[in-house]
Structure formats: structure tokens, C-alpha cells
Amino acid sequence: MARGAEELVVFWKEWGIQALVLLSFTLQVILLITAEIRPLIDSGMLRAIVWLAYQLADTTAIYVLGHMSVIGSQSLPEHQLMAFWAPFLLLHLGGQDNITAYSIEDNRLWMRHLQIFAVQVLAAGYVLYESSLVLHQTLLRQAAILMFVVGVVKYGERVWALKRASSSNLSGKNYQSFGTVHIRNRGVSVIISGHNYGVMPAHQLLCFPMHLLKGPLPLVALGMTVLEYEWSSLYQMAEVQLSIMYDIFYSKAPVIHTWYGICIRVMSPLATITAFMLLRRFSDEDGDKYNAVDVAGTYVLLAGAIILEITSLLRAMFSSWAQAAVLTIQPFQRYGGNSCVGLVKKTFCSYLLYLVSLPRALLSYAMSNAGLPLRYWSGSMGQHNFIHLCTDSRDNRSSKIARWMGREDLWNMLVYTQSIPVPEDFSHLLDRQLRRSVSIIKESPDHIQNSRGQAALKRMGIPQEELVSWSVGIELDESILVWHIATHVYLSWHDERYPPRPALADTIQVLSNYMFFLLAARPHMLPNNASRQRYIELCNKVVNCLKYSSAEDLVSLIRERGKALDTPEIAQTLEHDPSRSSCSAEETNGALQENLTFDRASQLGEKLIDMTLDTPATSADMLDLISQVWMEMLCYVSYRCTPDSHARQLSNGGEITTVVAILMEYMKSDIFDSKRVGLTASDRP
Known part of the structure; x- marks a missing residue:
């Protein structure tokens, strides 16, 4: 064992730096690949891989640069070529174009990155200065200077991108900055139609919803008219804008598509190729004087840098940002009259637009033929169901072990949550719900951004004093819990009485599970006053105090509780005591008298069933009502979610x-004329 440890120490002393430099390059390749699919997949495993590579990439490069600056000229003569690697470490610290920050906090720490940038540039410069190789070899000196400049520029570009992304509001600026910004049409018609949903309108109208992510921004007034409005195209444009917003916060895109960013994309590959050619000439003349492994490693680093830089250039050329930039060129805005020069300019720009649009069009065509959608974000909705959680985790061995270890909640979040694709009819339900608020003033409690289901119940003619109306006026977290349990109870009853289950019922279940998922797993996506406390308390009560063996048994207990609460004699004897946190000896099946949320959910579930049986409303009407309540609740939390979240x-x-x-931001603005939407009488508020 001791001998093996000694051999490992000897290997590390001789080849440790080489191994770490190659590891640094490998991490850049991993980041390039994983960061490309990161905004398209909601996966914990992918997030872990990206986080690990992101952290190790900077740490490894900084460590190697620091070690090389300490050793300096003390390294053996045959290893002097390693000094040429210092600029590549700067290039690696500059990162890949598709990931500058792992989380939003990285943008806010741009000053720290600026400090690290200054220190590492000095360290790399010191390594080159101390190297006799660079001082005495003309060809290698030129290659080192070229790569040093490229490394400094790319690293500085990353810091600049972090700074731009951190500018989240107008705090500290003049009050005049909050005035109205007028965006001229410049002759470009924004047509939101099935054949032109995308790139140009998504970029041109991005300033409208951007305050949802960046806080207070200037008011915007467009000098343009939307000629055509199709909901499916508007919905897809919002998805495109989600991708653009990701680029703004987590990539170099806003910096790349500037005049200096374009210059960097063009000059970096040329400089790297030139350095490779100089190294070839140097290797032919004096390469045999140095360690063969170091020479091979240098070629790997240079060839890898060339590939990464060319990849960066191609990504920039064929991105939606480039397509939008081409569409804003003057010949597209002004036809140039009948002059030959104007016609030539317009023809040239048209071919340029075709060139940058062709890869995306081919990709879209290939994916459509394969039956796959062209994705701009994950396109998924999280799912978490209270009934299934309480049933499956109660006697599950792994959950018992997690309970014994004190990590039951964390384990259940990992095991009993999942993601599914957004249902196809979700967009239609959202369209119908948003259009109902087109003619309602924004300050009204019935407007979609203010209503949590009240407007839907009012359209159904349910009095305010009814339990159903009262259930949407309580605190948001409790309202989600109550409606989630009641929805599951109602759908279970509906499946037994009116088989087979209609598609709307499936969508309702998805919406209910999604809102419950937000409360349980991502409460930061809810307004600030939402809390998981009631969720934890209710899980504790149901799992530890009730006796049931299946989901059907638990639903039956909830219904029995709801029926019992409808009896005046029993209802008068119920007392709510929040201070009690354990089960009493008197508690039996269906008796959770200490938990008001459970009681309200039981009452609501039974009330929804009774309303279907005792009123002229059909089951389809009740399903429509429940879907509207959930959709209004979703819109409410979406609009009130903090920009940071x-x-x-x-x-x-x-x-x-x-x-x-x-989409809510667009529908409440003056861009889209409600008369073009084509509201039917049933859709009007």
C-alpha cells in the first residue's frame, strides 16, 4: 500500500499539471454539450452534471494557473513548454458561449469574477514572463501572445456578460429612465400568424414581458400594428421568448450579438489557427528538445481551442439572434427605391437571411418528420398528488427508512414527483380563460390577474356565501391544498359514475397536480405569502393518524368526513385547535378534527359532488367550472411570481x-385588438 502511494505521488509530481490541464479542456467540452440541452430538460441529474462541471472548470483552471505561477522557471527544461498552456487556461476561464452562469446569483457576483479575472490575467502573464521558452523562441512567442490576447478577451467577455445580466432593474438611475420608450416599426410589420410566429416578433416584442424577469423597466410604446393574431402562434412566440430570456441571463448571447462580440467571434478562430500554424513550424524546428507528452498535449489544446472557437462562431451565425439582427438591416426596412444599388443590397440581405435561417428550418423539418416538436424550453409540468403520496409513502420501506433518518419530506419530494409534457389542450384552455378578461379593467377583482377562481364561480352563479366561493378566498397555500384534494375526490367519483373519463378531466388532474407540485416542491414560484407549512402538517396528520390501505380507502374516508361535516349537529361540535400536533386516542377513521384544512377539503369535495347531483348543471359544466378555477389560480400565481423566481x-x-x-402581459396590453380574437358569446365575461 505504501509503495502504491509513493508511486502515485511520483506520478502526480511529474504529470499532475498535464492531467489537470487536459481535465480543464474536457470540462469545457462537457459544459458545451450539457449547457446546450440544459434549458430544454428539467432533470435533476442533468443539473448535477452541469453544476459539477461548472464548479470544477473554474476551480481547476485557477488552481493550475496558481501552481504554474509559483513554480515559474523552476520546472525542468524539458517541461518548459507547459508555460505555453497558461493562455489556454485563461481561455477556459472564459467559458463557453452557451453558459456564463449556473444560477442567477452568479450574475450578481460579477464584481468577484472581475477581481478573479484581474488576478488570473496577471498570473498567466507572469508565467509567460518567467518562461525562458517564450522569451527566446520567436515563433512560440508570437503564438503565445496571440493565445494570451484571445484568452484575455474571451475571459473579459464572460465578465461583461455577467455584468449585463445582473442589471436587473433601474435602481440608482435617473427617474427619467422610467419614462416611456418608443420603439419604431421601421417599416417591419409584426405579423403573428401560423407561418411567421417566431424570431423577429419574439425579439422585437421582448421588451414587453421582460419586466416580469428583470423588475421595473421603462414603459414601452410600439409604433407598429399587429396585422394578424393567431393564438397558437402567440403561444409559440412566448416559448421562443422564454429561450431568449434564458440566453440573456445565462449565456453570452447579449454580448455576442454586438459589433465587438461579432469581431471577437471572427478574430478568435483566426488567431487560434495562426497559433496552431506557428506551433507546427516551431515543432518542426525545435520540438524534439521538449517532452513528447507536453508537445502532444499542446497540440490537443490548440486543436481543441480551434474546434471550440469555430463551434462558437457557427452557433452565433445560425442562432435566432443572428436571424433577428439580419431582419433589422436597413435594406429590409427600406426597399431602396428602384435603384440598382438598393436592389443589390436587398438581394444580398435576403440571401444572408436565408443562410442564417436554413439550419433552423432544416432542424424544424427533420424534427416534424420524426414527430418531435422543436423545443425552446423543457415543455413540461411537474406533478405531485397528495392522495398518492399519502398512500404510497405510508408503508413504503424506503419512505420508512427516510422517516427514521429524519429526511422523509426530502425523500418523498424526490420519489413522488415527476414531470410530464404540457397537455395539448392546455393552450386552448388558457386562451379561452385569458380572452374572458380582455374587456375587464385590470383593477377589477374579476380580472384574470386578480381572480383566484372567484370570477369563474361568479359566472357559474354560485353565491359568495357558499363554501365553494369561500374556498377561493382563503390564503393561497390552503386554497391550493383544499382544491387539490377536493378535485381528486370529485374526479374519482366522476370516473365511477360517468365512465369513460373525458379529456378535460385528465387536464384538470394535471393542473391540480401541477399547482400542488408548485406548493410542495417549488414554493418560490408562488407569491411571497405562500408557505409549505400547511402541506407538511396535513401530510403528518393523514399519514400518521388515519387508517387506510389504498387510495380508494383514503378517498372514501375524505368523503365520509365531508358528509359528517354537513350534519349540523356534528358540525357544531367541531373545534379547531391548531396547538395540537399529535393524534389523540379518540381519533378514528375519518376523524381529523384538529386539521381545518382537511375539513375544508372534505367539505368542498362533497359539495362539488352534491352540486352536480342536485342542480341542473351537468357533469360537463362542473368539469368546466373546476378547470376554470384551476386556470385562474394558475394565472394568478404566474403573474404574481417574483421576477427573481x-x-x-x-x-x-x-x-x-x-x-x-x-401571455398575460400581452393580452392586457394594447398590442392586440380584442376584436381580432373572435370572442364568442359564451367566452365573453
């Missing part, structure tokens, strides 16, 4: 609440 969730694949908030 919306921006934070973009790094995890995005959230449907952000898409909903963007």
Missing part, C-alpha cells in the same frame, strides 16, 4: 408559469 427557474428548463405570465 421566474429568472431563476429558467436555468432548470423553465416553468409553464413564466409562459403564462408572458
